[in-house]
Amino acid sequence: ERVILQVKNLKRYFNVGKNQMLKAVDDVSFSIYRGETFGLVGESGCGKSTLGRTIIRLYSATGGTVLFDGADVSGKMSAAQSHELSRRMQMIFQDPYASLNPRMKVMDIIAEGIDAHHLAKSAQERAQMVVDLLEVVGLQEEHANRFPHEFSGGQRQRIGIARALAVNPDFIIADEPISALDVSIQAQVINLLKKLQEERKLTYLFIAHDLSMVKYISDRVGVMYLGSMTELAESKELFDNPLHPYTQALLSAIPLPDPDLEQSRKRVPLQGNISSPINLPECCHFCSRCPKATEQCRKVTPKMAEVRPGHFVACHLIKPGQE
Ligand code: SF4
Ligand code: MG
Numbered sequence: 001e002r003v004i005l006q007v008k009n010l011k012r013y014f015n016v017g018k019n020q021m022l023k024a025v026d027d028v029s030f031s032i033y034r035g036e037t038f039g040l041v042g043e044s045g046c047g048k049s050t051l052g053r054t055i056i057r058l059y060s061a062t063g064g065t066v067l068f069d070g071a072d073v074s075g076k077m078s079a080a081q082s083h084e085l086s087r088r089m090q091m092i093f094q095d096p097y098a099s100l101n102p103r104m105k106v107m108d109i110i111a112e113g114i115d116a117h118h119l120a121k122s123a124q125e126r127a128q129m130v131v132d133l134l135e136v137v138g139l140q141e142e143h144a145n146r147f148p149h150e151f152s153g154g155q156r157q158r159i160g161i162a163r164a165l166a167v168n169p170d171f172i173i174a175d176e177p178i179s180a181l182d183v184s185i186q187a188q189v190i191n192l193l194k195k196l197q198e199e200r201k202l203t204y205l206f207i208a209h210d211l212s213m214v215k216y217i218s219d220r221v222g223v224m225y226l227g228s229m230t231e232l233a234e235s236k237e238l239f240d241n242p243l244h245p246y247t248q249a250l251l252s253a254i255p256l257p258d259p260d261l262e263q264s265r266k267r268v269p270l271q272g273n274i275s276s277p278i279n280l281p282e283c284c285h286f287c288s289r290c291p292k293a294t295e296q297c298r299k300v301t302p303k304m305a306e307v308r309p310g311h312f313v314a315c316h317l318i319k320p321g322q323e
Contacts, residue, residue: 001070004171004203005032005055010064010074012047012054020278024050026227026285027064029304032171037197037204039218039235041211041250045277047227048207049094052173055205056089057082068171087117090164094176096156100148106159107144110134113167133162137192154185161192165200173205178213190217211254215239220310223247226277226285229304233311243313246286284316292317 012025024047032038040048053059055066057073066074073085090113093099100109110130113119120126131141137158148156157177164172174193178186194217197204208214214221215235222232223246231244242248249268272289284290287297294316302314307321 002033003031004034004069005205006067007031007051007055008065008067010051010054010066011062012050012059013062016278022277023227023280024277025054026280027301028224028227028229029064030222030229030232032203032205033219034203035197035201036219037206037217039214039221040205040207040224041209041214041221042224043274044209045226046224048224049175051224052091052175052205052207056091056173057085058091083117087113087167088169089171089173090167090169092157092160092164092172092174092177095180096153096160097148097180099160100156102148104147105144106130106134106146106148106151109148109159110144110162110166113163117167119167129166130162133166136165136196137162138188152185153181154189157181157189158192161189161196165196168200170201171203171205173207175207176209177206179208179210186213193217211250223250226275226280228285228301228314229312230286230315231311231313232304233308237308237311241311243307243311243318244286244315245290245292249289284314 008029010025010028014022014024016022028051040051042048050059054061061074064074065072068085068089107130110133111126114126114129120129130144134140134143139155139158148159151159178189181189190213196202206214206217218235220233221235221238223230223244225246231238231242231247238247239251242251249270252266252268270289271291275285275288282301283299284297284302287293290297296316302316304312304314305320306312307318
């Protein structure tokens with residue numbers, strides 16, 4: 001089976017006041033293939049972190065389903081099933097300062113999952129597993145007895161990666177894993193994630209707002225805007241041939257390295273204001289900023305359609321074969 005994760009019509013709403021509903025994730029559907037890196041991009045507040053957290057059950061779903069290896073993991077599960085899921089699906093968080101317990105030694109942080117899943121038969125084996133994991137992520141044995149505050153941001157993120165790897169997961173959600181780090185060490189952490197993926201046959205959902213990073217690391221990319229998935233395609237196809245007006249605007253905002261290309265290209269500036277995400281009516285969520293918006297766009301939410309093989313777009317103006 002090629003698909004490891006299938007998200008169908010997933011919704012996560014938050015009550016944010018009397019009669020005020022924030023639709024952080026609103027009817028999102030997509031699949032992730034085994035062994036790939038699926039990049040999820042969009043501006044902050046678009047719902048990409050909420051989507052990741054709903055998939056991994058940190059948030060309950062308001063509606064829709066998530067299938068992991070064919071099994072529904074979006075609703076009630078048996079204790080055994082949810083325990084096994086908590087081993088197979090891991091998360092790497094954005095903030096390596098907040099996500100590590102400051103009162104725990106690195107050894108115990110990394111071994112939390114080993115203990116919860118009884119993966120070590122003795123204290124000695126547990127200690128050895130931690131040392132091996134430290135080496136895998138580029139740290140040393142003597143780091144095991146230290147506390148998180150003794151490490152730099154990049155080292156802390158390596159500890160977070162070791163903690164995720166400790167239980168031998170096959171699916172990892174990385175939520176902006178490098179955006180809190182110094183630029184000088186971002187590439188090191190990305191290269192570590194790529195190496196680990198190859199060695200351990202991992203599947204990644206890689207959440208980011210940095211498009212150039214997503215282009216570099218992802219096999220396929222999904223773009224989100226205000227709770228909706230607006231475009232999804234293979235990475236090269238999306239960056240070479242963006243079809244949704246929002247993706248076009250996002251991509252045209254990235255500076256090009258070649259000054260000649262930079263001069264000759266057309267910029268699509270984002271106009272207008274982002275719509276309020278509270279009580280958003282039925283509409284294309286991008287209509288307040290879209291240069292091509294029509295009456296229909298303000299009344300009807302466009303659905304994702306496959307306009308080229310593997311290239312999906314949610315826009316009333318883009319239909320299969322006519323783009
Ligand atoms: Fe623009 Fe309408 Fe397409 Fe939305 S559906 S992106 S408002 S043209
Ligand atoms: Mg976020």
